[in-house]
Amino acid sequence: xxxxxxxxxxxxxxxxxxxxxxxxxxxxxxxxxxxxxxxxxxxxxxxxxxxxxxxxxxxxxxxxxxxxxxxxxxxxxxxxxxxxxxxxxxxxxxxxxxxxxxxxxxxxxxxxxxxx
Amino acid sequence: xxxxxxxxxxxxxxxxxxxxxxxxxxxxxxxxxxxxxxxxxxxxxxxxxxxxxxxxxxxxxxxxxxxxxxxxxxxxxxxxxxxxxxxxxxxxxxxxxxxxxxxxxxxxxxxxxxxxx
Numbered sequence: 303x304x305x306x307x308x309x310x311x312x313x314x315x316x317x318x319x320x321x322x323x324x325x326x327x328x329x330x331x332x333x334x335x336x337x338x339x340x341x342x343x344x345x346x347x348x349x350x351x352x353x354x355x356x357x358x359x360x361x362x363x364x365x366x367x368x369x370x371x372x373x374x375x376x377x378x379x380x381x382x383x384x385x386x387x388x389x390x391x392x393x394x395x396x397x398x399x400x401x402x403x404x405x406x407x408x409x410x411x412x413x414x415x416x417x418x
Numbered sequence: 419x420x421x422x423x424x425x426x427x428x429x430x431x432x433x434x435x436x437x438x439x440x441x442x443x444x445x446x447x448x449x450x451x452x453x454x455x456x457x458x459x460x461x462x463x464x465x466x467x468x469x470x471x472x473x474x475x476x477x478x479x480x481x482x483x484x485x486x487x488x489x490x491x492x493x494x495x496x497x498x499x500x501x502x503x504x505x506x507x508x509x510x511x512x513x514x515x516x517x518x519x520x521x522x523x524x525x526x527x528x529x530x531x532x533x534x535x
Contacts (some may be wrong), residue, residue, distance in 0.1 A: 344527070
């Protein structure tokens with residue numbers, strides 16, 4: 303299957319700082335990327351959908367000014383958590399898919415964010 | 419709107435036995451896909467099996483099979499000959515598979531499976 307990487311795999315930061323998480327499709331061009339958040343012992347919840355070259359579409363309740371998503375190329379999407387607070391501590395997972403292939407999304411390994 | 423329900427928060431199974439993880443869904447979409455993912459403690463999401471709403475036969479992938487009952491809106495995962503390495507969280511998910519439809523996955527709450535020696 304296609305490979306998606308995420309960097310960093312884990313990050314610890316102080317409250318009030320910004321953190322950038324990168325999601326890369328290594329062997330395919332991801333026309334659409336998705337960002338999910340998973341709190342401990344809970345399911346994955348979609349945060350936003352981003353199409354290359356377009357503004358991201360955020361799910362209801364997700365603050366677009368706090369979670370900045372950029373999908374500038376077909377292989378890279380970034381999620382920036384601005385002015386992070388302890389309640390933003392979570393596991394963030396991206397996935398990618400490409401046009402014409404509807405059966406599977408390819409997930410990254412996830413990034414564990416801890417805000418002190 | 420799509421909804422996935424997994425009613426088993428946790429399941430135990432003896433090694434080498436089969437286990438069924440339940441999943442029911444609700445959707446107004448005519449064409450949709452159903453997925454099962456495995457999430458070990460490392461956190462990565464591992465794709466296991468896919469069933470399309472128009473597929474007449476139940477999907478199988480090695481030791482995994484999907485018991486798809488469209489009229490009952492259920493898509494249960496059957497794992498045969500359980501192994502210790504199968505211990506993980508299992509998520510049922512669905513999405514619209516039309517090109518113009520919502521392509522993000524909707525996940526259930528998950529079932530934690532523990533395989534006992």
